[in-house]
Amino acid sequence: MESFIFYLFAVVSIASALLVVSHRNPVVSALSLVLTLFSTAVLFILLLAHFIAVIQVLIYAGAIMVLFIFTVMFLNLRDDALSFDAQGMKLKLATLFVILIIVGYFSHLGFKKGVLLLSQNKNPIPENFGTAEAVAEVLFRDYLLPFELTSILIVVAILGVVVIAKRRLN
Amino acid sequence: MDLNEVLKSTFLITPELSLILTGMILMVLDPFIRNRFKKELFWITALGLLIGFALNLNRFRYTESAFAGTLSLDEFTAYFNIIFIIGALLATVISRDYIEKTALKHGEYYALILFSTSGMMLLSSAREFISLFLCFEIMSVSVYILSGFNRRSPRSVESGIKYLVLGGFSSAILLYGIALIYGASGSVFLDEIASRFNMENPLYIAGTALILAGFVFKIGAFPLHQWIPDIYEGAPMTVTGFMSVGVKAAAFAVFLRVFFEGFSTLEVQWMQILWVISVFTMTIGNLAAIVQRSIKRMLAYSSISHAGYALVGIVASYGEKELGLSSVLYYLFAYTFMNLGAFGTLAYLSLKDRECEMLEDISGLWQRKPLVAIALGIFMFSLAGIPPTIGFFAKYRVFLSAIRAEFYWLAIIGILNSVLSAYYYLRVLVYAYMREEQMEFPAPQPLSAFAIAILSLGALILGIFPLYSWELAIKAAGSFIP
Numbered sequence: 001m002e003s004f005i006f007y008l009f010a011v012v013s014i015a016s017a018l019l020v021v022s023h024r025n026p027v028v029s030a031l032s033l034v035l036t037l038f039s040t041a042v043l044f045i046l047l048l049a050h051f052i053a054v055i056q057v058l059i060y061a062g063a064i065m066v067l068f069i070f071t072v073m074f075l076n077l078r079d080d081a082l083s084f085d086a087q088g089m090k091l092k093l094a095t096l097f098v099i100l101i102i103v104g105y106f107s108h109l110g111f112k113k114g115v116l117l118l119s120q121n122k123n124p125i126p127e128n129f130g131t132a133e134a135v136a137e138v139l140f141r142d143y144l145l146p147f148e149l150t151s152i153l154i155v156v157a158i159l160g161v162v163v164i165a166k167r168r169l170n
Numbered sequence: 171m172d173l174n175e176v177l178k179s180t181f182l183i184t185p186e187l188s189l190i191l192t193g194m195i196l197m198v199l200d201p202f203i204r205n206r207f208k209k210e211l212f213w214i215t216a217l218g219l220l221i222g223f224a225l226n227l228n229r230f231r232y233t234e235s236a237f238a239g240t241l242s243l244d245e246f247t248a249y250f251n252i253i254f255i256i257g258a259l260l261a262t263v264i265s266r267d268y269i270e271k272t273a274l275k276h277g278e279y280y281a282l283i284l285f286s287t288s289g290m291m292l293l294s295s296a297r298e299f300i301s302l303f304l305c306f307e308i309m310s311v312s313v314y315i316l317s318g319f320n321r322r323s324p325r326s327v328e329s330g331i332k333y334l335v336l337g338g339f340s341s342a343i344l345l346y347g348i349a350l351i352y353g354a355s356g357s358v359f360l361d362e363i364a365s366r367f368n369m370e371n372p373l374y375i376a377g378t379a380l381i382l383a384g385f386v387f388k389i390g391a392f393p394l395h396q397w398i399p400d401i402y403e404g405a406p407m408t409v410t411g412f413m414s415v416g417v418k419a420a421a422f423a424v425f426l427r428v429f430f431e432g433f434s435t436l437e438v439q440w441m442q443i444l445w446v447i448s449v450f451t452m453t454i455g456n457l458a459a460i461v462q463r464s465i466k467r468m469l470a471y472s473s474i475s476h477a478g479y480a481l482v483g484i485v486a487s488y489g490e491k492e493l494g495l496s497s498v499l500y501y502l503f504a505y506t507f508m509n510l511g512a513f514g515t516l517a518y519l520s521l522k523d524r525e526c527e528m529l530e531d532i533s534g535l536w537q538r539k540p541l542v543a544i545a546l547g548i549f550m551f552s553l554a555g556i557p558p559t560i561g562f563f564a565k566y567r568v569f570l571s572a573i574r575a576e577f578y579w580l581a582i583i584g585i586l587n588s589v590l591s592a593y594y595y596l597r598v599l600v601y602a603y604m605r606e607e608q609m610e611f612p613a614p615q616p617l618s619a620f621a622i623a624i625l626s627l628g629a630l631i632l633g634i635f636p637l638y639s640w641e642l643a644i645k646a647a648g649s650f651i652p
Binding site: 106109110141142143144145146149150152153155156157159160162163164 | 171176179190194197236237238240241275278281282285288289292298300301304305307308311312314315318319321372373
């Protein structure tokens, strides 16, 4: 059952991710991105990372995607701006195919040597794994400095927005 | 990690905190100050940097690790922090007049310089991949914004956007490598990764290769060097000076830390790759610089070739660990003086609506501004590696270590490249000294002139009496060698 759910949502997430980059209508792309993020959230639940799954749905699929769709609608793109480049399609498909073959080859190698399965059942999962409490404990104790550094990074990003957007050019 | 350790660690990073705090103060003060007085925010910036510099000097006395091994505060860190703070301080001094001339805005500019510098400082001490990546981003994002800071100039905006896109791309590669290494080892700490490193596991190899690619981009070495000319040329002159010394030195610092501490098991393999990279980086940078008519673009290409010379030192450390590493450290120190000086002089000579960047723009400099011409001469001699400047001593040490480590071909290619580079550096001086046309030059700017004087005297005096700073580099390298 678990592997059935995994394969179902893995296929859904890959298919919708392909739709994000290939569809000509940006609204459809944005909505397929929502689908991708939802199915990844399900994959997180399968990994017992419940907290991250909830956060993924709340922030990415919720807040950020609303922002995306708003932006797309504000830009109000016309049809001629969205003309689809059918010429390069063959090349794109060929590239995709080659990449898939290479990835497939390497993962085959990895599985054969057994390195990709190293983590299987080696460490027992701690009791409260994936809960908000466990995440907080790691975040605010072991990774306190990276957590604080993130705040500086965000300040810098806000500063950048101010620089780009604040004053009119004269 | 309990509260006591957090407090102790916070106390240990006061130099970085003083810069971050100054940046915050600037952001809060900026809206309350009238436009006329905004240029005086410079003094607060300079004060913050000087406090950071003084606190940092303490670090030569101890080696500590902070935040449960996340940061390692040793002489290596202290040495690089000196480079970053000197670079940032002198760049801001020159920026004050440059911003005033070109009617840019002061407040955010200084805050971004401070944040970027604090990112570099933390980067040089990071021993854990998550912090390391975040520091990388703090440094890079600030510099992306700075390179697009002049919104009136389409070229500056173009350079900002290009840097953002390409830099984001390289960060993604780096992050992918980090993820693979974490997936294989289960740790983000360099020492634990080193002890679990397993040559049999392809994940380690792929991760190391991706991280190498990410760093090669940030250093600006072959084959990921093409972004440098466009971005350096478009960014405001002082920003180009700042990022060409600071970002490059920080990238080298973290490169050394990660590869020597984390991936030393694979040393033979990545050293071979670096040999090839350094040869191509030197040669391609030099060949492209020869044909440039724009001094700014020429200096951008020359910064590629200088990255190649510094890489020679890293390769040489394969045989001569201490000498090789200290020559890299010293090279980056010397490079700060000469390259920031060269860009600073061009910023000094820029007019309101015209950046001084083409060769023709400096013709007649000797007749009109002899002192500036002398300073420019010192910087160009130093970049070309002609004695008795600091550039000569740095190059001498790098090539000496290559010869000692028996990388003869590398040393020969390096020296040939160095001779080749003299052509385009000296051509700048031909225009400055021997052309008769009189260009229009800006009025004297005392503060910038002071900064350029310090840089040129530094490049000259440290070249004549190099031993003290050389000993510092040896000490720093010594604290770092495992």
